[in-house]
Amino acid sequence: MCLGIPGRVVEIRDDGGLLMGKVDFGGVRKDACLAYLPEVQLGDYVIIHVGFAISRVDEEEALKTLEILATMGDLMRSELATMGPGMDEPAVVSDDGTPVSGVFGAPVAGAPGSRA
């Protein structure tokens, strides 16, 4: 029950004194209580947890994180280059030598990282 899902606010209304809204999760729309985030605007992304918006997703910060992650590998490679040969990316295997499933495993049926 602790799983929160990000969705886009598509409707805001006053429901008998309680700030409510509709939130779109990739096509599925659900009612949610927006009472704790009265500053939320239509089109904002919020994290919904048991029917309540508990956080507004900061798009700028979200993009910044992804940019930092994307450049990190390049920095690492340039640093590795200064360390001489023999430093391949570590093989990602489990302790018995089989490839790890999930995002690190060899490409298998069902795209990596895909989950309900």
Place this chain on the structure above:
Amino acid sequence: MKFLDEYRDPVLARKLVAEIHRVTTRPWTLMEVCGGQTHTIVKQGIDEALPEGVRMIHGPGCPVCVTPLEQVDKALAIAARPDVIFTSYGDMLRVPGSTTDLLALKARGADVRIVYSPLDALGIAVANPDRQVVFFAVGFETTAPANATAVAEAARRGIDNFSVLVSHVLVPPAMTALLESPNNKVQAFLAAGHVCAVMGWTEYEPIAAKYRVPIVVTGFEPLDLLEGILMAIRQLEEGRHEVENQYVRAVKREGVPLAQGQIFEVFEVGDRKWRGVGEIPASGYRLRAKYARFDAESRFSVGDIHTQEHPACIAGAILTGEKTPLDCTAYGTLCNPQKPLGAPMVSSEGTCAAFFGAGRGLGGLRTLSPATPLIQVAPIPGAQQSAR
């Protein structure tokens, strides 16, 4: 879906894994607090991709798992009453009580209903004025604002046939209890992102300082967890112990003040028992006196409950990270998600269910080498002697 798919990118994930390997020079033991994080770590094999010696201990942050057996038994006693509609988050329904669970009770005719939000339970109360509607208010700080709002709305709208069975727990006292334990092995924490979204992280600053332990507020997607692990290991390697925030897109230092205001309008901090762990001082919420009339425990006077855990279940040791499901004799045999003995096998956030879902230790190549027979036959007395 936006803000999910980007954080599951396998190319970026491999970069992060490589970076973790690069910065790690020593063995470290980290704990992810939240069961949602455990789920991602185990499902994606993140723990198995870490450098040798870097160990993830799976923390107690599974609300279903730590709800004490007494509260489950009280829920069962209340739900069995003919005048009651008992409402609950879905994952509480199969949590074993001493003798049965809510789902079995429902099958025997009790009116037990799954709700997605506590406001749905309130709606059921409005629609059934001649019945008593009870909501099982469990969870960490994440569900607390929602559960508090349901109670406050019931008071405001005069919905008197609504009450809550409260079993609310808090993350920081559990972390402190783990750190105080003489068996503690945890050197850094990944704090639960959504708990911190609500509460902020100021409560964690004194913990990081006092116990000299890095705490990284971390999200739930594979890239979030890998970055959180990287940030924690960097701190450990550099000898720092600060609260850092990986989950910048969703968490602010002060949290969501209106949500906190709602929590403390309805609840106050009190001692709580944790299933498998025991009582932790000031580790939960209880209703304030002002809202005591919405307390299902006093409304239905369900005191004097005699509880009994299954003797084979080692849930307590699993919740504190002392053991893994693979150390349990019942795991995958007596105990599985269809027939759970203990709560960590019930919820998708429980460590046992996460291990089971990922097929860990359940036969196949990972645990059975060709030398190990599929069926272990007990040695025949005398057979070894003749072999000599």
